[in-house]
Amino acid sequence: MQSNTKKLAGNALVYGLFGLLQKGLGFFLLPIYASLLDTEELGIISTSTAVISFLVILFGLSLRGSTAYYYYKFKDQDIDYVKKFFGTNFSFILLFTIFGILLLLIGKNWILDVLFKNIPFKPYILLSLASVLLQPVYLFYQSILKAKHQAKKASLLDFLFFGAMASITIILIVVFNFKAEGALLGNSIASFLVFIVSVIGIRKEITLCFDITLLKTSLKYSLPILPHNLSGWAMNMVDKLMLNNLNSLSVVALFDVGAQIGKVVNLISLGVNSAYSPWFFEQVKTQPEAKGTIVNITDKIILLYACVAVAASLLSPEVLVIIGKPSYYESWKVVPFIATAFVINGFYFTYSNVFFLEKTKYLPFLTVTGAITNLTLNYFMIPAYGIFGAALASLTTKIVFTLLTYIICQRIYPIPYHRLHLTVIFGACFLLSCLPFLIQDYLQEISLVQRILIKVLTLALIFIPIIYKNASQIKAIIKK
Template structure:
């Protein structure tokens, strides 16, 4: 089972990193061919669309892995359960779509200041209508441990998206509307693929007892999921309201680099969650194994955050205009925020063992704290304040969530080790604020080479030493 975790993690991580690499291909396109305010509009919707997709999806996909493991031997019941989920998703997504169009003025005023109702807002709403079913389908594939198929469909989505972006921006010169049009068409294609592939494995129905069963599990997860995206949405909204779309664009460029780590953590978590459920449902639960795997993953996340932070100035110079030069200052804070989030993923599966009610209060606290911190710091520090708020709020949320998770299901994590890893990694990374001015007169190639040698010299021995410990612990 541990081998399955490693294999599936490798597949998900490889394909998600490949997708992220393809996404980075779009950054030069955006920064060269879009004006700053147009890129700011894209930044708002890239954060806003997933937020409303979560609402439209009712977090039903969060129950898929749990119920699939629970009822995979009861084929007929599972078909009915999945069919009721699909029916509810399609109906509720349509309802959200209609509400957002009818009250478009209010949504634009509150969330997307400076955006045109048509076609800009309408195109965003089309993606909100279509994405929930495809995300449910992806959760279904991951629950079945179909890692390669899941990853290939995600890759197909990104290839279609990039091709359409190139067409609408370079050939049709559609600016922000072209990006949103490309997203809407890509989502339509994947919606049809998902529905066609699932059709033979579900029995579409509106059985109230099955719907109630799913919603009882999934609805308490909804605030938790909204918190994760509220961080991405609230900082851009507050930046837009207190500053301008141009500042939103600068912040987003830097945060894109920091969020590379989130792609890694999400890829690993896609494989980790089914593996975790298998471990805790086994006749003998080896909690030490769970702790060692979590510690190992966390160390990898921290090293990855440090690498991305140190190389961010050079990567920004290579793919964007000089007007985005200050964006590198955002990367250390955002990347370590997602390293913290990676550790959170390691223990948060505990809340999905019929304890999802805890997520409601934790998520409300986390979202409120993050929004308050953004309002407090952005007026004084601008885009850097949003980055600092992102890191602090993730740390506080992780600490509080960890406390409750240990009360529910104790796992013997070596907390001092993990805290030491974070402290040492962040200290190493913040040194770049002092050393970066020294590189100003050095060529780009020499800068990258010097930093790679330094990072390899520090990171390689640590990883090799820790990997031996992990393998020894797993073999026991």
């Protein structure tokens, strides 16, 4: 039992570290985009990336979700069955993706022109479809590696993809003066590289075949998961498509740049959660005083996220002046909403582990509800308020989704969280994050360096009392 726990924690650490590196690579591209590309060019990249993610999920049919289940069910009984099962899934994913892309090309006027509105077919949509063709196989191979607990190999493959994509994109844009096509070409080349590596690696894991009975078994398990996965995408990325369809590509770019800065909170919370999840399960199963410990740790974690959100929001106008063209300066106005949304989402991470105490049946309902909420809010708010509408829709969706999941989690495994205390943190976080709306116009009359010094001093005045008050507990958390 102890060795399994250590293995789980070790794998979580590996996935967490490489996940941070991947997110960091994407964040690293932001100054390149904002300084060298016009808003319409970045809008093409943002919209195309969102569509690629959607189509990859759709064409994968969540078949990789069945990988771990059937691997553990049959690996000790009939390994040949497992290889045929994987081989059938591999063949079907490849064929279904090809069929899906052909269908998109045939129905270009009704499907592609809607998804990629305002984006020319050549070269942007073609490059996007190349990435869609290649990525499902790579993701399926990833699921096999993760099912077999080959965390380092799986993470290295992920890092190869994101590292190659970032490197090629930078070379094409900075050295060869490519625009949006440089980023999409970088994505498709990186997809091709990991596709080749995946095909080579998967040969030992499968028996290439196409067994209808095995396929039915796999689809019976995976298709119910598909709405959940698509809903997860809709909660986080549909706003880009709707901004493009209801407004313009330039507005997509402004929102995306601000959202990337606000998502630094998500970057921190994903890293923390990779270590928190195995710790949570260990506490629940082995510690009689687990609930009290979980509550206290949660308070400190949320306070950390709130501090990051306030810092990101307060400094975002100056960050954009440093890294971006003047056309991107207004992007800071969405940062407070997005940063606060991910502070609230960070709270969801701390208690949602309860669902994995054999209660995952609730997740599809919750994610579908969240997706419908986000779609509805974006539909009404974007035409009226533009990027503010999308930002407010994102924040409201996170609040609704977090409240619903919290209520259900408390019924499954009640934990006496300090709700009033957490509400005060969320409220203070949002109000402090919105300070630039009050002071930015006045600060414009002084130099950039002076503005940064004033804001750093302000952050110090906010954070030093918090750090002083929680010093001993912070040290204890770090030690654990």
